[in-house]
Amino acid sequence: MTPKLEDVAKRANVSKTTVSRVLNNRGYLSQKTIDKVYAAMKELNYHPNAVARQLYKNQTNLIGILLPTVANPFFGELTDTLERLLYQQGFKVLIGNSMNDPKKETAYLNQLLSKQVDGLIVGTHNQGIKQYDYQDLPVVAIDRIMNEDIPIIASDNYHGGVLATTHLIDRGAEKIIHTNGPLTLETPSQRRRVAYEETMMAHNLTPLTYTVDFNISSEAKKVVFQKLLEEHPDVDGIFAANDTDAALIMQVAAEFGRHIPDDLLLVGYDGTKLIRDLIPSLTTIIQPIEAISTTAINVLKQRLAHEDTEKEYILPVELWPGTTG
Amino acid sequence: MTPKLEDVAKRANVSKTTVSRVLNNRGYLSQKTIDKVYAAMKELNYHPNAVARQLYKNQTNLIGILLPTVANPFFGELTDTLERLLYQQGFKVLIGNSMNDPKKETAYLNQLLSKQVDGLIVGTHNQGIKQYDYQDLPVVAIDRIMNEDIPIIASDNYHGGVLATTHLIDRGAEKIIHTNGPLTLETPSQRRRVAYEETMMAHNLTPLTYTVDFNISSEAKKVVFQKLLEEHPDVDGIFAANDTDAALIMQVAAEFGRHIPDDLLLVGYDGTKLIRDLIPSLTTIIQPIEAISTTAINVLKQRLAHEDTEKEYILPVELWPGTTG
DNA sequence: TTGTAAGCGTTATCAA
DNA sequence: TTGATAACGCTTACAA
Numbered sequence: 001m002t003p004k005l006e007d008v009a010k011r012a013n014v015s016k017t018t019v020s021r022v023l024n025n026r027g028y029l030s031q032k033t034i035d036k037v038y039a040a041m042k043e044l045n046y047h048p049n050a051v052a053r054q055l056y057k058n059q060t061n062l063i064g065i066l067l068p069t070v071a072n073p074f075f076g077e078l079t080d081t082l083e084r085l086l087y088q089q090g091f092k093v094l095i096g097n098s099m100n101d102p103k104k105e106t107a108y109l110n111q112l113l114s115k116q117v118d119g120l121i122v123g124t125h126n127q128g129i130k131q132y133d134y135q136d137l138p139v140v141a142i143d144r145i146m147n148e149d150i151p152i153i154a155s156d157n158y159h160g161g162v163l164a165t166t167h168l169i170d171r172g173a174e175k176i177i178h179t180n181g182p183l184t185l186e187t188p189s190q191r192r193r194v195a196y197e198e199t200m201m202a203h204n205l206t207p208l209t210y211t212v213d214f215n216i217s218s219e220a221k222k223v224v225f226q227k228l229l230e231e232h233p234d235v236d237g238i239f240a241a242n243d244t245d246a247a248l249i250m251q252v253a254a255e256f257g258r259h260i261p262d263d264l265l266l267v268g269y270d271g272t273k274l275i276r277d278l279i280p281s282l283t284t285i286i287q288p289i290e291a292i293s294t295t296a297i298n299v300l301k302q303r304l305a306h307e308d309t310e311k312e313y314i315l316p317v318e319l320w321p322g323t324t325g
Numbered sequence: 326m327t328p329k330l331e332d333v334a335k336r337a338n339v340s341k342t343t344v345s346r347v348l349n350n351r352g353y354l355s356q357k358t359i360d361k362v363y364a365a366m367k368e369l370n371y372h373p374n375a376v377a378r379q380l381y382k383n384q385t386n387l388i389g390i391l392l393p394t395v396a397n398p399f400f401g402e403l404t405d406t407l408e409r410l411l412y413q414q415g416f417k418v419l420i421g422n423s424m425n426d427p428k429k430e431t432a433y434l435n436q437l438l439s440k441q442v443d444g445l446i447v448g449t450h451n452q453g454i455k456q457y458d459y460q461d462l463p464v465v466a467i468d469r470i471m472n473e474d475i476p477i478i479a480s481d482n483y484h485g486g487v488l489a490t491t492h493l494i495d496r497g498a499e500k501i502i503h504t505n506g507p508l509t510l511e512t513p514s515q516r517r518r519v520a521y522e523e524t525m526m527a528h529n530l531t532p533l534t535y536t537v538d539f540n541i542s543s544e545a546k547k548v549v550f551q552k553l554l555e556e557h558p559d560v561d562g563i564f565a566a567n568d569t570d571a572a573l574i575m576q577v578a579a580e581f582g583r584h585i586p587d588d589l590l591l592v593g594y595d596g597t598k599l600i601r602d603l604i605p606s607l608t609t610i611i612q613p614i615e616a617i618s619t620t621a622i623n624v625l626k627q628r629l630a631h632e633d634t635e636k637e638y639i640l641p642v643e644l645w646p647g648t649t650g
Numbered sequence: 651t652t653g654t655a656a657g658c659g660t661t662a663t664c665a666a
Numbered sequence: 667t668t669g670a671t672a673a674c675g676c677t678t679a680c681a682a
Contacts, residue, residue, distance in 0.1 A: 002440070002461065004675055015653045020677060028651050050439040051379045052675035056658050060376065062419070070395050071405035071599065080396035083422050087429070092436070093420050094387070097408050104412070111417070114375040115327070115659095136327060218602045247603045274396065277543045278572045278603055329659055340669045345661060353667050377659035381674050440675095 003044040012040035064117040073272040081293040138303035154188040160317040161195025173237025243268035267325035283325030328369040336365035389442040398597040406618040463628035479513040485642040486520025498562025568593035592650035608650030
């Protein structure tokens with residue numbers, strides 16, 4: 001059996017209280033006692049049981065992060081950043097990758113509700129879980145609308161949409177298509193669509209948004225993009241929903257003999273460090289992952305402290321020029 | 326306060342034992358009692374406290390995953406796969422991204438030793454933590470040598486090295502350079518270097534391995550690759566340590582007016598789904614992420630059950646042809 | 651400066 | 667079919 005506090009106490013000829021005090025250096029201790037206790041701990045190779053502590057304190061120092069998948073560059077970098085910042089503040093991270101499967105998401109939520117985590121950061125793209133009863137679990141949402149009580153941290157999707165669309169128009173595109181997820185999803189990223197459509201109309205251009213399901217395979221996505229190019233041979237600009245989609249479009253365009261940027265302009269979205277390293281030529285909008293993470297954690301900590309928070313936090317985006325758009 | 330089992334018991338006019346029985350449907354219960362208890366739970370919106378359970382059972386159903394960073398495609402997909410498989414078996418995942426910082430890694434290990442997790446999957450690239458005393462925490466290592474007691478799950482790095490090198494030679498390259506991490510790291514991936522060097526010599530070619538630190542920024546890496554091309558203008562084949570490095574080499578080569586694959590052949594390593602989607606032209610060696618994950622989990626479960634395991638598990642790799650190598 | 655004892659919320663043994 | 671009670675390993679009043 002792993003040694004417990006009581007074993008250390010016996011070994012050092014002191015009480016459990018004293019060992020606990022040494023462990024948390026609280027109260028008055030004589031140096032002699034401290035040394036004795038440390039010696040006993042070392043001899044037994046003692047490690048305090050975190051779960052017992054958690055039970056007493058009613059606090060786990062664990063934060064749950066619920067996202068579609070960490071295999072996607074945006075969510076990967078987001079998770080990485082959140083983990084790094086949370087770790088600095090004494091939290092560890094429990095992840096749940098829902099793959100946007102409502103069943104898995106609900107299961108995770110239910111389980112995490114059981115005092116497993118002190119707080120929750122949610123960034124999945126589901127509908128219908130809005131009515132969820134979060135009891136007293138502090139939750140913040142990243143780029144997702146949950147319900148009235150849950151603060152949203154998002155980047156400035158509207159401005160991102162304006163930036164991308166304006167950039168394409170400035171560079172001479174006129175027949176511009178935007179790809180985005182289904183309208184039924186009430187995500188803040190739908191504001192990109194609105195921004196795109198309003199910007200187009202402000203320039204007397206006709207907006208056309210192509211719906212591409214988030215969750216289909218890249219092979220299936222390529223088929224959609226092939227169809228897009230077939231149906232709209234005159235398209236001269238594409239504002240893609242994200243960078244990986246944009247990369248697929250680059251490939252499909254090449255198959256169709258379209259040359260980017262000469263006869264087709266392309267702008268992506270997200271602008272992760274990884275994509276900028278791998279495909280620096282891709283024009284894209286950079287989401288402020290660091291700022292999103294910092295804000296999400298700050299707001300969550302306010303919630304943990306039962307302080308009031310804003311309903312929504314919008315962080316600025318930035319254009320990565322590249323050469324495709 | 327969140328309701329506890331006792332509150333439900335009072336509400337339903339039964340004992341705590343009975344509520345617990347209903348919760349875990351164990352023992353004999355009358356339907357009437359069951360209904361009564363469920364009604365009370367619903368009224369109070371009761372959720373059992375996971376931590377109390379964990380304490381009693383001395384088991385958390387949490388697995389720690391310690392990797393450099395989830396922002397890297399290989400580790401991102403690995404984490405994603407591990408999470409998915411572990412979830413199916415009733416485990417949740419606690420992540421630690423050490424960024425190969427030995428301090429952070431040690432801190433994580435120490436904390437996770439505290440009965441926080443039932444088991445640990447480690448895949449960081451540090452030295453010097455080998456002597457670590459893991460007590461009775463079941464641990465498996467992915468592509469990393471820890472100590473004698475810890476099983477290693479790795480892909481067939483030697484064969485991967487042979488595949489890559491042979492491919493380059495078959496395609497006509499003679500002055501082939503391999504990039505890899507520092508030799509001081511005793512990782513199984515050093516077997517790629519050995520395979521490369523032996524394959525080269527078997528073909529009467531001179532091997533040259535260029536050391537590139539894993540942890541430096543992509544900007545710094547580019548500088549290293551520039552130096553490589555300057556110092557070896559006659560290089561006609563590069564076997565890169567991984568795909569993101571290969572992508573950087575593609576960019577640097579373009580800057581140097583080198584045309585891939587016409588006057589420079591390039592093979593990467595890892596072959597994640599993401600890279601194959603983003604840069605399908607990149608010739609690379611595919612690591613079997615799914616098999617690695619399945620094996621790691623199976624071995625870990627054997628360890629959890631105190632069963633004996635092999636010392637090492639080697640999984641087969643595969644060549645992704647692409648067009649760069 | 652140190653110790654005793656109660657309690658965190660659950661499960662399981664034993665008895666009824 | 668149900669209930670009282672001890673235990674899981676720790677922290678903290680309160681007492682000495």
